Amino acid sequence: MRAAHTVEQVRAAEASLMATLPDGTLMQRAAAGLATAVTDLLGGAYGRHVLLLVGPGDNGGDALFAGALLARRGASVEVLPVADRVHEAGLAAVRRAGGRVVALADLIPPDVVVDGIVGIGGRPGLRRPALDALRAVAGVPLVAVDVPSGVEVDTGRLDGAHVTADLTVTFGTHKVCHLVEPAASACGVVHLVDIGLDLPDASVTALQADDVAGLLPVPAAEAQKYTRGVVGVRAGSARYPGAAVLSTSGAACGLAGMVRYAGGAADAVRARHPEVVVGEGRVQAWVVGSGGDADAGEALAAALRDAVPLVVDADALRHLTAPLEASALLTPHAGELAAMLGVERTEVEADQLAFARRAAREYAATVLLKGHHTLIAAPNGRVRVTTTGTPWLAVAGAGDVLGGLCGALLAAGLTPYDAGSVGSWLHGAAATLASAGGPISAPDVAAALPRVIADLLR
Structure with a gap:
């Protein structure tokens, strides 16, 4: 059975698990799964050009730590912030691994774009900086982190501008938007990474x-x-x-x-x-x-x-x-x-x-x-x-x-x-x-x- 949990259920499960683990463990688990999925999509990391579109939350942190792993595997990793702040520890990890921050005007078409703009806590729709960045990389394969930025996670609605992904890498469980249209079509192929969450029964499921x-x-x-x-x-x-x-x-x-x-x-x-x-x-x-x-x-x-x-x-x-x-x-x-x-x-x-x-x-x-x-x-x-x-x-x-x-x-x-x-x-x-x-x-x-x-x- 494929279960799709709500944001509230996921947040509660994450909080319960984080109380038993060293700080940052869940994010590192998510980043490792994301980096592996991006590597598989590209057919390898060495010599590939990866662009991270990063917002201010933990979703951006997942993308940044995954970018650091990809850089250590030989990828050229660039970070384009689309908000006034980003996950500081994640950005530092990318820089230590050889990645760099770029401006919109300096973009070179990458091999893949990673959408770390907003995660499951984000509101529907996207702001102008994110939209400008997405327009600049239109046509490039895009991997969404957890959910495509801008969709309504718990309803499957699309209310405003949003990311349309080729691949969505999600963590712990599927979310409602991965299964329910019209948002499901914005997710592309959905890949689930197990990060050890203990979740309750879900009210939205899909038979296998x-x-x-x-x-x-x-x-x-x-x-x-x-x-x-x-x-x-x-x-x-x-x-x-x-x-x-x-x-x-x-x-x-x-x-x-x-x-x-x-x-x-x-x-x-x-x-x-x-x-x-x-x-x-x-x-x-x-x-x-x-x-x-x-x-x-x-x-x-x-x-x-x-x-x-x-x-x-x-x-x-x-x-x-x-x-x-x-x-x-x-x-x-x-x-x-x-x-x-x-x-x-x-x-x-x-x-x-x-x-x-x-x-x-x-x-x-x-x-x-x-x-x-x-x-x-x-x-x-x-x-x-x-x-x-x-x-x-x-x-x-x-x-x-x-x-x-x-x-x-x-x-x-x-x-x-x-x-x-x-x-x-x-x-x-x-x-x-x-x-x-x-x-x-x-x-x-x-x-x-x-x-x-x-x-x-x-």
Whole structure:
């Protein structure tokens, strides 16, 4: 499990550990990890030109002590202060190792820039000296120390000018901004350096492959189709039969024992999936809404009458009334979530974590907010972030497959929170496998699911 802690949690853990260690030990640990990461990025330190952009805090100190280590390994290290003061001990270490302080007017293009402007205690946005320095080195590979300067660490928001890094080297734990968009995209690749922090449980996490494998519903030796769960699909319509086909494709991934279809596109479903049972009947979970068109409201009402867990997507989301009494997983994109909450789409996109949590709380349901990094928010405030996937997954019908897949996991016995988290992870991994770096379609994603699942279980 990848955990993302808040600034307050990190600060408390650092203070507790520093009380047991000699002064400066944590900074030296961070600097050593940072110097190693920069060396790896460059393919070696000797003869390389490293520029440190340094602000006044401990983040700048980490950069300076790392610069001293790089200078001792043969790098040419220059320091460009972007504040009235910098970490004095760190600057002295750089100078002793042969580094030097430079002015903006004297910059020579470096091989790499290290962003030590502000750290996790900094406010969003950047001041003029930092912006001028960043403009002067535009296009040079950039390594951020702990977090890209200028982002909102605990929310993932971007409010004002900020650094966009190629690599972020963080210490002790991931922070929320490393996982949550839009700030996550400013982090580039995130490399975690263990500095020995003892941290509490985090409310924002990201499943890893082993976690997903441990949550997958695996049939027992004596299993039969009904004990493995029956997932019902009320999706598609005469106008959008493809949504029914894609939803049942996701549901028929093999994680549930049987798929039942009740909707207005039965012929299309039969033609594609002869194993799907068409008609009303008992199910352990429903998938409702994708391509439902004018039928979506009645389909949702019928599913709610069964009093089983359900996945609500697309057209059916417009018919929800908060709070829900059913056990539900809601799967909106940003525009649909905005409509559910009566706000603008741009507001949701700018503050995804806050709005996903708000919707989960108001609707008393788990909310899966689709995006580059999909968020799965529970009513109690816990959030899982899905980081699998590929930009090629942004294709029509992919969400229909995801809804069916999550419904299969609900029918097999997972909670809405686990079903959304595991389903989203599998969906992204299947897209990556199917893509192999190129374009895909929604049926490709559904077809790749069994292979992804088999690989996890090996």
